[in-house]
Amino acid sequence: MSEAEDTREEPRRPDQDKLQQHLKEVQVLLARHRRVENLVHRQDMPRHDLVEGLLHKQHLAELQTRLDGYHSADVAHILESLPLDERLLVWDMVKADRDGDILLEVSDAVRESLIETMAHHELSAAVAQLDADELADLAPDLPTEVMEDVFRNLDTEERLQLRSAMSYDENAVGALMDFDMVTVRADVSLEAVLRYLRRFDELPDQTDQIFVIDREDHLHGVLPVNTLLIKDPDTLVESVMRRDALTLRPEDKADTAAQAFERYDLVSAPVVSADDKLIGRVTVDAVVDYIREEAEAEQLAQAGLREEEDIFASVWDSVRNRWQWLALNLVTAIIASRVIGAFEGTIEKLVALAALMPIVAGIGGNSGNQTITMIVRAIALGQIGEESQRRLYRKELKVALINGVVWGGLLGIIAWWLYADWRLGLVMTSAMTLNLAVAALIGVMIPMTLQKLGRDPAIGGSVMVTAVTDSGGFFIFLGLATLFLL
């Protein structure tokens, strides 16, 4: 990552407050600037022109100075926290040589809004300083002409790297990979390695190990920097290098790599081809970003938000981002409504059922979602084998029965008390227990089935569970009532 070259202020304290303060300073300056602009627009007096022009310039100059002092990641944060018009004003004031870095840092939605306003030649210039792996990250958002420009300006090696980085799925290790590596041969002394390193102006960030390769780029081992530092300089690399270090393939799942980083506390890992040639490395900062993004995407997906939504997105973008989920839920709600419709005769005779039925459906949904959340997590951690499935069904069913008797029993008593009908109470208790059992079964079955079908069990499962417990709950409750109360 190019933070290495970013010599601007990195805050000495990580205070969220500090960041908020940056943001506020910018907002104050923007507000002043706007006020002056309004003045200029309203009273078009030539006399004032000069003064206001100066004021105007002064605010912008101050803003510029502030922005220049902030770390790229902080500028990105400020851009994300401003509404579109102010965002673009600030974006215009950022020094062109930082554009590329900042584009890398902002969220997808904000990036889109920034790129839209840039001319092709500006974009080409902005991304010209980026590394191949960073270019690959931006590539999907860049216009074709800009990408052509970019390719034209790369040397052969970088072109190959860019092509290779762009060829991988975004959930593959290839997409996390960078090409900033330090490599040495196995048959040299540590002293020679130390001398070699002193020729660098700086080492790539996150260089915790040096890769040991032969003439054909085959990876033979890794030399941890910590080993390099503590061993006698006369030692040969091959006698202290680690041969058992974890290696990744570009087509490995990013998630598997992330788990390995977490499990074995890695800072970097080499990426090799099928014939063991070193092609890149993955560093922990890319992994941290990946973990955070995945967790966020999952949370958003659980509420049916297709992508991260820029809070200042247009109303129209928001509607588009959310409509599929609403449509899906509408369908399941209509189905549940038709289930109720089939029992209208029953409800007409005993209107208390209408008031009680949402409880049965709702608690079933809550309980089913608890089960599926737990199972999805266990699947993600690889804890569920063939053998454990039946055990899980049994356990969840038992939990459901206990809850059914306890909570269903309580509700039965409440229903009895409210409507002075012990049979209604009994139907309530039985329906609750049955629907909780349905919720338990479906809460285990759906994620297991999704996984067997090769789909992500974390996505969509919750809607299905709720659909089943809603329609199922209404059917069970109203069905039992029809059988026993009429």
Place this chain on the structure above:
Amino acid sequence: MSEAEDTREEPRRPDQDKLQQHLKEVQVLLARHRRVENLVHRQDMPRHDLVEGLLHKQHLAELQTRLDGYHSADVAHILESLPLDERLLVWDMVKADRDGDILLEVSDAVRESLIETMAHHELSAAVAQLDADELADLAPDLPTEVMEDVFRNLDTEERLQLRSAMSYDENAVGALMDFDMVTVRADVSLEAVLRYLRRFDELPDQTDQIFVIDREDHLHGVLPVNTLLIKDPDTLVESVMRRDALTLRPEDKADTAAQAFERYDLVSAPVVSADDKLIGRVTVDAVVDYIREEAEAEQLAQAGLREEEDIFASVWDSVRNRWQWLALNLVTAIIASRVIGAFEGTIEKLVALAALMPIVAGIGGNSGNQTITMIVRAIALGQIGEESQRRLYRKELKVALINGVVWGGLLGIIAWWLYADWRLGLVMTSAMTLNLAVAALIGVMIPMTLQKLGRDPAIGGSVMVTAVTDSGGFFIFLGLATLFLL
């Protein structure tokens, strides 16, 4: 972390499959072992004793060999994936000197199940090799007597470290901190630093920078290892050290620190006291664990699971883990039910309302949850200032109105068509639009308010939104129906 000392196999490939294979091997051996045991129990023939005893021992010996070959993190994974009886069998076979490391790696629920079976002296021995920061992590799960033992066996410095590590909130930087640091003085040459480092047997993991302190432990700067490697050995530390490196305080929020690591791509950061004395460091592996755990905890909390639930937990533990959530939802469901109860007269006259009302409530809930999810995320990223609040309310209201007209209109038509009553359709559309507006307001208001009250907006907000949109939806729909349809 003590992985540094763990010289056992670290898999060369991060395959999830490999992990699963480990697990399967263990399971097969366990199954064989169980079969032999059953034989021994059933046919108590002295003749067979010897053979079966041997078989028995052979399987266990093989299991032992396998386990010895696995990385501690992998053994932890196997323990987590086995039901209690088999888990304890495997736990017994793990070499005692790895117990501490493995206890650190397993999840809280599994850790509890393992600690329960250990005698005090075993536990004391197991944790004796751990560092102060690791001991602090385990401390809440250890019996008081064991902790007393532990304290007795520590030297004064370690005792101070342990006390300090235990004194911090688990969401503070102090809880992520370790004490494995390399420090040097500012007025020595890099050559001297290199010589000093060669006296170490090994450097602490994740040592990407050396801390530069004075005699009183005040932090003056950091010397990145990468700088140490590339600069002329005759240079003085003070002339190349970074003075602007990010420093943490033990009482900083862990979340703020995690964001700083993510933003500035850090591998480690020094932790200093208020008077700038170096007291520890935070490393990226602790941050990665923290991020992952937080994301998981949030997901679990969203389904009302109080803590991570071991999938093989007893039925009783599961019931206990989930009951509060169910109880809370039961209360909100009963309130909603009473809202319906108030309109029983209306429903009696127009039973179609009973079938349609869950749609209004349900879609309101979905929409409100989309809003709150988006807002909670923006709050977590610090993107919402005072100024943006009104903008957000306006935007969410507009989105709600569009959705109300579109989806509410569609549902109105469906209701009209189903029940041949255009006035019912109109009530349906109006109720949907109003409830979506309520959902939008409440979806912005609840997380904002929770934040102002200093509570975590991610927790509990969703239940509240659903409670309001359920009761509110029923009230609006049935109320409008009572006013206009009777």
